[in-house]
Amino acid sequence: MLKGLIGKKVGMTRLFMEEGRVVPVTVLEVGPCTVVQVKTPAREKYSAVQLGFGAKKASRVNKPLTGHFKKGGSEPLAILKEFRVADTAGLAVGQKITADLFAVGDKVHVTGKSKGLGFTGVVKRHNFGGGRKTHGCTTHDAPGSIGASADPSRVMRGKKMPGQHGNQQRQARNLKVVDVRPDMNLVLVKGAVPGAIGGIVFLEKA
């Protein structure tokens, strides 16, 4: 059975439960996803489906992909993603899958690309403490010593240093589905998910 879908991050808000409890939620626009390709053990040696999401201009699609979409019987799609399934029964090419795949109470993993923060120092990137801001101190957020002297005479592998931060694939695991609205293609999950507003996310049942 298919367990995942492609979606888009809409933003965060909060929901009131009836006892007055407040739940922070991320609103995700999920699906409808089109099945573009079904992979079977007979042909590809494993079972999976390739889903497509979001519209794309036909003039922007290259020829090989145009043929791929034609075979899948769908208009050009912006995002393609493969999901492994145990069994491809009940899944056909061209089929549309909507947000009602998920139910309230389900746990889902949400994968997305985190916000790119560029080249970042150690205070922001690795939560180093940094130096004092005042009292004559002149090193405010330098990393400090990065190792000992003649022994070992090199920097230890994996030493936390400044560098590119963010813009990497990250997964928020076991988020609770708080609400599903198939009429608007919306899934509301508790808590934050990686990425900026408008970013593409992949939802998968935990």
Next chain:
Amino acid sequence: MDAREMIALEQMRVDMPEFRAGDTVKVHVRIKEGEKERLQVFEGVVMRRRGDGMGASFTVRKVSYGVGVERIFPLHSPIIDHVDLITQGRVRQGRIYYLRALRGKAARIKEKKRV
């Protein structure tokens, strides 16, 4: 309008009276005790309003048996049955924290003249 705003809007309460810092209000709070539900009234002076949209809240202060008690309510919370506006006070600040330092006669707030 995007879906996030729509979800927020459909939860917002439109039945709240207009009140601001310095006003005296009665907040009727739903309290569940086992099966039974009753209303508890919290009457006091609005210290401040903060935030907008779904996250807006307000703080009410009252002096109970000589002890100052402040309670923060989310403006759109479903546990609030209703809010009665008792008097409109004339204050010059949006956040009247100076009230905490005052006792008795000094802690009174002049009523706003009706226009």
